[in-house]
Amino acid sequence: MERLHRFIQNKGDNEIPREAMTVLDLILASRPNALFTAINKKTGSSFYKAYNPQFNISGGLNLHQGWKQSVKITYKEVLLNLDVACTAFYRPGPLLDVVAGFFNRGRIQDINPRQLAPGTVEFQRLSKFLSNVNVEITYRDSGRRKYKIRALSKQTPDKAMIVITDTKTKMTVADYFLKEFKIRIQYPFLPLVMCGNDGQILLPMELLIVKEGQRHLGKLSDVQTADVIKIAAVAPPERQGRIMEGRKSLHDAPGGDSLMKAWGVNLQPQMKQIEGRILPQPVVTGSAEVRPQNGAYDLSKVGNVKFFRPAKLEFWSVAVFGDTRNMQFDAVAEFLGRLFTECMNRGMYVSKRDFKDVIVAQQRRGVEETLLEANRKAIEASQKVLPPGSKMPACAQMIFCIFDKGGVTYDEIKLFSETKHNLMTQCFLSKHLPPKGPKPGVTTNLALKVNAKLGGVNMVVDPATQLNVLGAPVPTMVMGADVTHPPAGANGGVSIASLVASMDAKFAEYRAAIRVQGPRIEIIQDLKSMAAEHLNQFQLRARGRYPDRLIFFRDGVSEGQFGEVALQEVQNLKIALREVGAGHCKLTFLVVNKRHAHRFFVADQKDGDRKGNLMAGTVIDTGITHPFEFDFFLNSHQGLQGTSRAAHYHVLYDENKFSSDDLQEITYRMCYLFARASRSVGIVPAVYYAHLVAYRARCYRPGGVGGSSEMGGSSTGGIDSAAIDEFEKVTDEMLKTMFFT
Incomplete structure (x- = not known):
């Protein structure tokens, strides 16, 4: 010690x-x-x-x-x-009860036998669900009694034939248990369970009990x-x-x-008390200044405040996917009317169209065909109202997509629109349609997303007055990076690396880069080229100048990986800067983590918010931080449900030599710049956007991240090159927008 x-x-x-x-x-x-x-x-x-x-x-x-x-x-x-x-x-308990529970039924008799037919999706899901579950047999007290399920057999007790070792005779599994144990199989239509190292032991479900204390590893x-x-x-x-x-x-x-x-270890009976401080909230600016309260501001209650830079929506249409009985024409038109009213209240221009000209029902079309038809309708409707000779775009600015919850409609919409046809889409669920919807705030939140996707800027925090050291006239870029991995229990699969970067002086506009790499590789393998893409985009926007300052927020890194990540990714960023001609740029590299077990409670309830959480802007940088390195906890958001979890920021490299106060204030105030919300968020927006991009990229492989099986991949758990190659690339034009908001 x-x-x-x-x-x-x-x-x-x-x-x-x-x-x-x-x-x-x-x-x-x-x-x-x-x-x-x-x-x-x-x-x-x-x-x-x-x-x-x-x-x-x-x-x-x-x-x-x-x-x-x-x-x-x-x-x-x-x-x-x-x-x-x-x-x-x-x-724990009878396997039959677990299977019934899997299908959300009270009894095994309530399950339709067709759901368990080999080859069905339900059969495959149940087989995967039961894989590696430890069970115990009930039909004898001696000999081996404990087994591990490998998978479900495609055979049932009344059809599967086994050979009796002593007599070399054949009989069905059902007949075997009747003869040897005087047990008549009650559910012969249920598939047998494959156990043993090679899955050669076939056992009826009804004779097995699931042991207690087995954690479920799947998603x-x-x-x-x-x-x-x-x-x-x-x-x-x-x-x-x-x-x-x-x-x-x-x-x-x-x-x-x-x-x-x-060992001389003494554990104190009370929680450790530490000091925190609350950072001042910034002023958020649209067409007027708004002062948030505990990290939030309600646009519907702050008067006629318009977006900082409203966008124009001139060419648009609507695609309705699924059963139109749940999405009636009048309900769709009424909802869009409310949405467009909200957009215009925020300063956006929305062209008027006859809804009969722009609403397209899927009917018997596929998703891709429906999108193309909606795009054609958008251009056609515009030609009706614009003066002759007006320049028409190749594609609509926005297609609003409506569908019921569930299924793969969303994934297919994003796959076809963003990787093949360069169509910007805004999706929402049919549950928001009148008469049951929309709930308060739905149209405001959609307006925020639509404006950002169309190149507008919703609200800003003025760098000159609100972002302290970043207010100086020094070209600065903020990057956020994340790597998402296959879920626990999945063999093989792929990991998705995403990198976003700010393109403007107000840190409101971001661009994205995506790479697919081998499973559970935490280091971003192609970081150098991803960073170079963003640096060159920045140079085009900044009239030939590269950034002089780069603040890099990295998510998803555990404490044990800090050294490896700092060594490789900082080095790759420095190489990228040199190769594009920005070797002078000073780099600050931080790791952001919200997946930790630290919880903070106010010592006096009057110091918390109405739910008892820490106030937005609370920062803790003593008492629980690293003994000598630069790290801090920042509770940047208002707790909406449960107990808030502060984000942990750890500085691994800092050429800009920010003071702790400057970096904490910069980080907190940036949390008000997230385009999808009228409040501060729990992590810096650059990282939040990186999350969204990585999640969106799951749609870019036909069939999902796992192709034909969810998040699957090579059975060996190695790098699946074929799976990586199946991912489609986002179009160049789409990458020039905030399509991920």
Whole structure:
């Protein structure tokens, strides 16, 4: 532990003492491991309470609640970072009940046998869902009783034939269990389960029990995610109480923890108190100045404030996908009328059209054909009203796309419009149509997106008066980068790297670059060429000048990867700057992380917002930060649901030599520039846009990121070159816009 003491006191040892931290992790996890279902991860350990049917969620899963902990080092102290945890587990009990739950049915009898026919989508989904689940047989008490499911068999008990070893005779699985165990199979239409190392052991579902404490590793559906949020998103006082309960449950042993005593480890009973400060909120400017309150401003309540730079919408049409009985013509026209009124109230120009001329129903067309027809209608309708000889564009400025929730319509719209036909689209769901919709704020939010996509600027924070050091007349670019990976449990697949960069002096307009690379490779492999693309775009916009300052925000990097990322990506950025002729540009490189377990609570409720969260603009840069490196936590947004999580910013490289106050203020005030919201957001917009771009890129491979199977790839888990090649590229014209907003 001597190295640990030297490190936290900054006495010459710059390498994090991983061995000492691992020992502390093991000591602090010893007692909880014996009492709870434990899941150990690289970043710490999680401990979950026993199964509770109260927390059943859709799809045959159950949400286990518990706590996660890890050791954290700060200046002159070692801290235990403890937070609540929620994770999806398979429901224990009869496998038949789990299968029924997967289809959201109460009993196995309620499932349509056709859903489980081999080759159906439901069969494949269920087989993937049950893969690697540990089960126990119920038909005998001796011999081997525990098995692991490999997949579902395409055979059923009444059809699958097996050979009896002793007599060499053949019989069906159903007949075998009747003869050997006097068990008549009740559900012969259900597929058999393949178990064993090679999947050669075939077992009927009804004779298996799912063991308790098995975590589900696959991606949760939208419905399941919503179920989790309902249970897990709790107000700060309740979350604080649960953390304190975890402190007692995990570490308060009668007479003290003997292992902790033996190692001289003493854990304080109360949370650590640290100091924070609230940064002043900026003034946001459109056609007039707006002063946010706790990180938010409601455009509908601030008078007739127009966008800073409203766009013009002259050539447009509407495509209705799916069953038009749910999307009646009059409802579509009424909704668009409200949307266009909101756009015009914000200063935009929207050309008038007869809706009968511009609304196109999909009918029997495919998605691509419908988009092309909508584009043709947009040009045709414009020709009717514009003077003869007017210059007509090759494609519409915007096609509004309406569809029901679910399916792959959205993915196909974005694939065809952005990679093949250079069509800007704005999608929204039919649930927003009258008479049930739209809810307050829907048309305002859509107007924000439409204006940004068309090249407008919604609101700005004036650099000269609001962004402190960035107000100086020095050409500055802000970049944001992210890498998204296949979900846990997926073999192979691809990772998607995205890089966005600001193009204007007000940091409101961004451009995107996308690359597809091998699975779970965190380093952006083609960062040099991606950065060069943006630098050259900047030069064209800035009349031949390259930026003198580059602020680079990098998301998705764990603390253990800081050294590798800083070494490779900073070097590649510096090379890109030199190669384009901007070697003079000074670089500041920060890692941004919101996927951490740090939670902050106000010591006095009167210092928080009405829900008990930290106020927007709260910054913490002492007491819990790195012993000697430059990092800080910034709660830049107003908490809307549950307990807010501050973003963690860690400066890995800084040639601009920003002071901590300057960099914190710059970062916070930029959070008001996110084009899709009339409030500050939780992370700097450059990173938020990088998230959106990476997520959008999932649409650019026909069939989705996984092609024919969701997020799948090479079965070996290696780089799938064929999968990478299948991704379509965004058109050059589209890359000159903020198509991702």
